[in-house]
Amino acid sequence: MTRFIFITGGVVSSLGKGIAAASLGSILQARGLSVTMVKLDPYINVDPGTMSPFQHGEVFVTDDGAETDLDLGHYERFVRMRASQDNNYTTGRIYENVIRKERRGDYLGGTVQVIPHITDEIKSCIQRGAGNADIALIEIGGTVGDIESLPFLEAIRQMGTELGHERCLFIHLTLLPWIGAAGEMKTKPTQHSVKELRSIGIQPDILVCRATMAIPAEERRKIALFTNVEPRAVISALDVDNIYKVPAMLHDQSLDSIVAEKLDLELPPATLNDWDHVVEAMESPHGEVTVAMVGKYVDLADAYMSLNEALRHAGIQHRQTVNIRYVDSEAIEREGTSLLNDVDAVLVPGGFGERGIEGKIAAAGYARREGVPFLGICLGLQVAVIEFARNVAGLDGAHSTEFITHPRHPVIALITEWMNAEGLKEYRDADSDLGGTMRLGAQPSELVRGTRFHRIYGKDVIRERHRHRYEFNNGYERPLTDAGLVIAGWSGDGHLAEAVELPDHPWFLACQFHPEFTSTPRDGHPLFGDFIEAAAAHRKAHEERPS
Structure with missing residues (x-):
């Protein structure tokens, strides 16, 4: 009983x-x-x-x-x-x-x-x-x-x-x-x-x-x-x-x-x-890293509670003190990406709404150009795709239909805006109006072998939790992949892009799901662990560089 x-x-x-x-x-x-x-x-x-x-x-x-x-x-x-x-x-x-x-x-x-x-x-x-x-x-x-x-x-x-x-x-x-x-x-x-x-x-x-x-x-x-x-x-x-x-x-x-x-x-x-x-590892670290979390709720740590903890869990696994620097994406819009100059890694978390979006896009661009480890989560993936489309693939005016009604290149959009009727049928049959409500909860993702995502997870299929409405527009798969973007994971049905990465970058990964929800202090999470390991390597390389 x-x-x-x-x-x-x-x-x-x-x-x-x-x-x-x-x-x-x-x-x-x-x-x-x-x-x-x-x-x-x-x-x-x-x-x-x-x-x-x-x-x-x-x-x-x-x-x-x-x-x-x-x-x-x-x-x-x-x-x-x-x-x-x-x-x-x-x-x-x-x-x-x-x-x-x-x-x-x-x-x-x-x-x-x-x-x-x-x-x-x-x-x-x-x-x-x-x-x-x-x-x-x-x-x-x-x-x-x-x-x-x-x-x-x-x-x-x-x-x-x-x-x-x-x-x-x-x-x-x-x-x-x-x-x-x-x-x-x-x-x-x-x-x-x-x-x-x-x-x-x-x-x-x-x-x-x-x-x-x-x-x-x-x-x-x-x-x-x-x-x-x-x-x-x-x-x-x-x-x-x-x-x-x-x-x-x-x-x-x-x-x-x-x-x-x-x-x-x-x-x-x-x-x-x-x-x-756990306590001993946090109190006796072997090093420290500084991660810039670029969001718009920076004065409220509770808004990113699971992310904060997942970063600390990764620090436990790799004996690193993780200093989280909250950077207001609107401040980047005003003052530029110099606010990120001395960080060891950049993380763009999920979120909703247009406020501060160009600052997040700029942060993704800074990390891409400067070789700084970058992790995008949910909206973080979307802004990384927008930035890459604009500045690498040459798609001027690329944006998300969440923020602009009719962008020149809607690389991010509701699936009802880009998927054909045949592809939508199974979602409708499942009584899920994904165009109007969020994709929620744990869902399978198939990782592409040979990608960094696959190496990190060590699995062909993973299950992570989602909370989002807008998706990568598959109509832009060819121009973006031709320009060097790798789609590293697909939804279980093969229709929706779940993860992207840049193979010619030291560590640039983004996912549509929220891995922070399954991280724990005793077990950590492989994606955050690899991210902090990359941040530590970036810091070490920067310290060893001749002044």
Whole structure:
């Protein structure tokens, strides 16, 4: 029988519930349990797919094509699991499910209410997301006291009553602020947060307290007394300079052992050698590289969360500190590519919209001309193709129909704009209007033997995740390949270009898919690993060059 661990937060948001939950999941997995994780988000959007990165940060994409909260990326990076649409539910999706049932007549004409209908749907979704795992960690978005979170909190309260303490555990993450002027750690915010949680019928079993320093014994006793939690179950979640230190930090305080005891589980001890290796590799690098990430959300690191982590994972694999320099593509438009002069590699990530596009195209051109390692992802492939078409293949006016309605040479376009009716038939038969909606989720790509992509992956067929609408226009395959562009990968059906490279360049690769979504700190990713290796070689060659 699946056991459920519910993680709530209090006082303020952004305390790291996702990291704490994922770290606990990784430790329990190391102790032999199968683990899955579910995120419940209180916003009314059905999913975050249409939300601005400035509002929400990155949209994480699962294998089955769900657009989800960025915390699911943390789940996959810490816990060896593959998330799906059943691992992230929003208020909007819950209500959408209930309204659909009501329209079908499933409630037999009865009045549909928050309790029991909405809470029953939440409980059903939690059970669905848990599957057959030994442990399901359920993270509730927002903070206790938020009006929009109340249905989720009521649902997990009901589950705690229905399933009992043997199968349900409540962990509350809260804040212990240090007031410098008073020279004191204040416990009142935690006390009031727990009081709020208890007022709706949930007694936390464990408190994880975010703080800048270890909790003094006196404060720990005070918190335990006022919150009705055992002193040993008041856990310090200290600020760390590396999130991959969190599993060991929680394990050292016996969080996993307390969880196992409260859920009546007899488990072998945890072995965290792989996490120790990750931390040791990050703290004892053999070198460093600087990667320019040329985008338009440069003031918001969360917008590129998975990319940032994938680069760091590659650094772990190759013992390199990866310094990420965010370069605003609009700044390149204003000031030129001199902003890239001292970097070891250039990465152009995915994105939508015309703003800053010419700066991204210029960045791809700079990397091509100067022999700087270049990785283009999604839109990054498209701008690389546009730049090559304009400046190498001689196709003046080359552009994407995303940005110009009728470009002279639409080298990037919706497939409905260039593929013939016979080629489109199978997409239509699959009930997929790819011209109007995105190609989402994990899909196979066939790599061309002899290409750098094939060598890096070491496979003929790979599966990577997608999130895009516009495609390489096959009508321009001949002029571009005649000019030296190599199409290194095709979609499984052979219709769509998935990867391109320049064989006469030290390292110039671009892909339509998003490899960052499958990179993990313990295993890395071959494409990012080779990219960072190329950046290190470029830096070394530059340092050895006579001045």
